[in-house]
Amino acid sequence: xxxxxxxxxxxxxxxxxxxxxxxxxxxxxxxxxxxxxxxxxxxxxxxxxxxxxxxxxxxxxxxxxxxxxxxxxxxxxxxxxxxxxxxxxxxxxxxxxxxxxxxxxxxxxxxxxxxxxx
Numbered sequence: 001x002x003x004x005x006x007x008x009x010x011x012x013x014x015x016x017x018x019x020x021x022x023x024x025x026x027x028x029x030x031x032x033x034x035x036x037x038x039x040x041x042x043x044x045x046x047x048x049x050x051x052x053x054x055x056x057x058x059x060x061x062x063x064x065x066x067x068x069x070x071x072x073x074x075x076x077x078x079x080x081x082x083x084x085x086x087x088x089x090x091x092x093x094x095x096x097x098x099x100x101x102x103x104x105x106x107x108x109x110x111x112x113x114x115x116x117x118x
Contacts, residue, residue: 001053001061001069008076009046015039015084023087031087038083045072045080045105052112064115071108075101 016039019027023035049072052065079101082094 001049001056001065004069004073005046005050005053008049008073009043012039012042012046015042019087027087031089034083034087038080038087041083041105042076042080045076045108048072048108048112062115062118064111064118068108068111068115071104071111075104075108077101078104 015035019032019035019039023032027035049069052069052072056065078097082090082097082101085094086092086098
């Protein structure tokens with residue numbers, strides 16, 4: 001979990017810098033806004049994954065924590081990945097994937113909540 005969080009956070013920073021510097025003059029404002037949204041969600045959920053890794057270090061990782069971790073990664077891939085692609089000009093139909101990433105994020109947070117309540 002910690003390794004995945006670190007790698008995904010590094011990727012988020014790199015993609016954020018790429019958007020701010022290389023894409024700023026090349027993308028329309030609405031496409032740049034999509035890129036920015038993807039980076040924000042990417043960073044926040046990488047930090048969430050990092051928190052899961054820290055929690056797992058202090059006790060036996062449970063199925064709820066492992067599920068939350070997998071769902072954070074899936075959410076980053078689907079939600080953020082589809083927004084990155086749309087910003088770069090992918091077909092609008094790819095936007096149908098984005099809500100599934102959002103649902104993965106919600107499910108991840110719910111898994112963490114269930115773990116905490118147990």
